[in-house]
Amino acid sequence: MSARRLSGALLALFAALAVLAAAAPRAGAHPLGNFSTNQLVKVGIDERQVRVTYLLDLAEIPTFQAIGRHDSDGDGDVDSAAERRALIGEVLAEVRSGLTLSADGRQLPLGPPASTSLSFPPGQSDLKLTRVVLDFRVPVAGADRVEIVNDAYAGRIGWRALQILPGTGTDVSSTAPRTDPTGGLRAYPQDLLASPASEAEARFEAVPGTGQVTAPESEFAPAEGAAASEGFAGALTGANAGGLLIIGLLAAAFGWGALHALSPGHGKAMVAGYLAGSGGRPRDALILGATVTVTHTAAVFAFGLITLAASAYILPEQLYPWLGLVSGLMVIAIGVSVMRSRFRRWKSMRAQEARGDQAHSHAHPHGHSHSHSHDHSHSHTHGRDQSQATGLRGLIGLGVSGGLVPCPSALVVLIAAISQHRIGLGMVLILAFSLGLAATISAVGLVVLGSQRLFQRLRPERRLFGGRLSGALPAVSAGVIVLAGVLISYRALPQIG
Numbered sequence: 351m352s353a354r355r356l357s358g359a360l361l362a363l364f365a366a367l368a369v370l371a372a373a374a375p376r377a378g379a380h381p382l383g384n385f386s387t388n389q390l391v392k393v394g395i396d397e398r399q400v401r402v403t404y405l406l407d408l409a410e411i412p413t414f415q416a417i418g419r420h421d422s423d424g425d426g427d428v429d430s431a432a433e434r435r436a437l438i439g440e441v442l443a444e445v446r447s448g449l450t451l452s453a454d455g456r457q458l459p460l461g462p463p464a465s466t467s468l469s470f471p472p473g474q475s476d477l478k479l480t481r482v483v484l485d486f487r488v489p490v491a492g493a494d495r496v497e498i499v500n501d502a503y504a505g506r507i508g509w510r511a512l513q514i515l516p517g518t519g520t521d522v523s524s525t526a527p528r529t530d531p532t533g534g535l536r537a538y539p540q541d542l543l544a545s546p547a548s549e550a551e552a553r554f555e556a557v558p559g560t561g562q563v564t565a566p567e568s569e570f571a572p573a574e575g576a577a578a579s580e581g582f583a584g585a586l587t588g589a590n591a592g593g594l595l596i597i598g599l600l601a602a603a604f605g606w607g608a609l610h611a612l613s614p615g616h617g618k619a620m621v622a623g624y625l626a627g628s629g630g631r632p633r634d635a636l637i638l639g640a641t642v643t644v645t646h647t648a649a650v651f652a653f654g655l656i657t658l659a660a661s662a663y664i665l666p667e668q669l670y671p672w673l674g675l676v677s678g679l680m681v682i683a684i685g686v687s688v689m690r691s692r693f694r695r696w697k698s699m700r701a702q703e704a705r706g707d708q709a710h711s712h713a714h715p716h717g718h719s720h721s722h723s724h725d726h727s728h729s730h731t732h733g734r735d736q737s738q739a740t741g742l743r744g745l746i747g748l749g750v751s752g753g754l755v756p757c758p759s760a761l762v763v764l765i766a767a768i769s770q771h772r773i774g775l776g777m778v779l780i781l782a783f784s785l786g787l788a789a790t791i792s793a794v795g796l797v798v799l800g801s802q803r804l805f806q807r808l809r810p811e812r813r814l815f816g817g818r819l820s821g822a823l824p825a826v827s828a829g830v831i832v833l834a835g836v837l838i839s840y841r842a843l844p845q846i847g
Contacts, residue, residue: 384410384474384758386508388546390535391449391500394515395522395556400453400488400496401515402460404445407535408480409508410473411657411758414765416440416480428470438466441482448502453493460486474759475766481535499551505668509538511547514554514565521559526552528565531572539570596775603779607786610757634745635795639788641749646784649673649756654764674842677751681835684747689832752791757783 386409394401408416420428420437428437442463451458467483490496500510509532514524526549531539538546547570656669760780767776 383507384762385412387412387503387506388509388535388538389500389502390509390511390513390530390532391498392513392515392530393496393498393524393526393552393554395493395496395517395520395554397517397519397558398489398491400451400458400490400493402449402451402486402488402498404449404482404484404486404502405535406441406480406482407509408482410475410477410479410762411765412506413470413473413478413480415657417478434468437480438468438482438484442466442484444502445484448500448504450497450499450501451488452497453490454495458488458490460488474762477762477766493556496554496556497551498554501550509535509546510549511568512549512552514552514563516561516563517556518561519558520556521562522554522556522564524552524554524563524565526554526565527568528563529568529572531568531570533572539572600778600782603782604786604789606759607757607783607788608790609786610759610783611787611790632796632799635792635799637742637745638749638752638795639792641746642753642788642791643781643784645750645753646756646760646787647753647781649754650760650764650780650784653756653761654768657761657765671842671846673755675839675846677754678835678837678839678842680747680751680754681838682832683835684744684751685829685831685833685835687744689829753784753787757787760784 386407388407388409390405392401392403392405416437417426417428420433420440422433422436423430428434446460449460451460463484464487465483465485467481469481470478471481473479498512500512511530511532512526513530514522514526514528516522547568653669760783763779763783764776767773767779
């Protein structure tokens with residue numbers, strides 16, 4: 351294939367990926383992630399009581415797990431009075447063990463809730479969310495200082511906030527904000543979802559008064575709405591029809607995977623650095639893509655098994671940072687291995703050049719005939735075979751690291767497929783998503799290789815980089831791989847606790 355045809359094929363591939371990604375339907379989604387456990391505690395201090403309202407919003411995956419624990423009749427829902435009481439009782443036990451209220455240094459028991467509420471708003475892929483509201487009335491007379499600490503669902507990711515409400519017959523100053531940007535955990539601020547609120551404790555001082563509140567505003571801007579792109583996680587919602595619509599859905603799943611690979615953390619810099627420095631071939635980029643597909647698909651299925659069978663012992667979302675750390679360490683190891691291999695190759699080439707110069711000087715001491723031969727076929731073939739073996743291991747390692755951390759949306763699709771008894775369609779959609787992910791990563795590699803070859807064909811008299819920089823490119827690319835691995839590991843470490 352000519353350089354011009356290769357360049358045209360790559361542009362056509364990227365255009366196809368963009369069209370497929372744009373074809374994805376959009377709908378409402380849970381913006382904080384499919385794993386999140388979100389909490390809001392509202393506190394009001396009256397003359398003779400403290401009012402505590404606890405709100406819980408569970409995303410799709412913890413809701414699926416909670417329904418599975420309390421679905422006694424096997425209909426996939428918590429609909430009977432006994433099942434609903436059991437689920438509310440589970441939340442109540444967690445709140446009582448984690449929520450601490452004290453007045454003037456004395457701990458106050460929460461007691462039974464004055465009212466409870468349980469509902470299941472719709473989520474992605476026809477899965478449900480869980481919303482629980484518990485209202486407590488805690489008697490206390492003449493308290494000057496009140497403190498609250500919320501350690502319920504410790505270790506779970508999500509929004510955690512406190513809010514002070516006006517009291518009856520009191521004026522209160524508070525360290526907790528007086529505003530709630532979520533509207534009671536119904537809509538979350540879109541601009542700071544990467545670092546949601548994490549308010550676990552607050553202090554209040556109350557004096558007789560007329561209901562005045564002195565407290566800061568929330569640092570988060572009020573949310574305008576809960577709408578967000580549902581993307582691949584909502585795939586099964588549009589899978590109720592058949593024929594061409596299913597084919598279109600598979601194409602959209604492929605596009606979602608391709609678009610997902612463009613987000614940070616999917617090894618594009620590593621792929622570019624590896625292939626640019628190793629002088630790889632198009633086949634190497636395809637091997638890399640195939641490895642990503644197999645690894646990502648297997649990771650989604652493994653996480654699905656953990657979610658279904660071992661969630662009482664292992665929280666799936668807590669495995670993500672560990673997988674990120676393992677992925678980063680693998681990339682570092684690959685980068686170091688590549689650096690060592692290329693350093694040895696450089697030393698071998700220098701040694702061969704030195705021997706060749708020495709032989710040349712001995713063969714022509716007085717300007718005799720220039721007829722001579724340089725037969726290095728054995729050493730060159732041996733070095734190339736060893737390099738190919740090392741390169742294949744490196745490619746597979748990069749592919750595994752790129753697909754090791756599964757996309758949460760793919761896990762939602764798998765769980766939705768299981769709950770709707772459409773496992774076959776769910777597996778095919780996940781495979782299409784993984785193929786799209788791999789297509790983008792492979793396309794990055796093909797673009798890097800195609801660009802190198804195109805430049806060399808158009809300007810054969812010049813190198814892509816200057817002489818010294820071109821010679822140093824393999825070492826530089828290995829350094830890029832190591833740096834990428836360090837960044838992946840650094841990003842995962844703070845989440846491990």
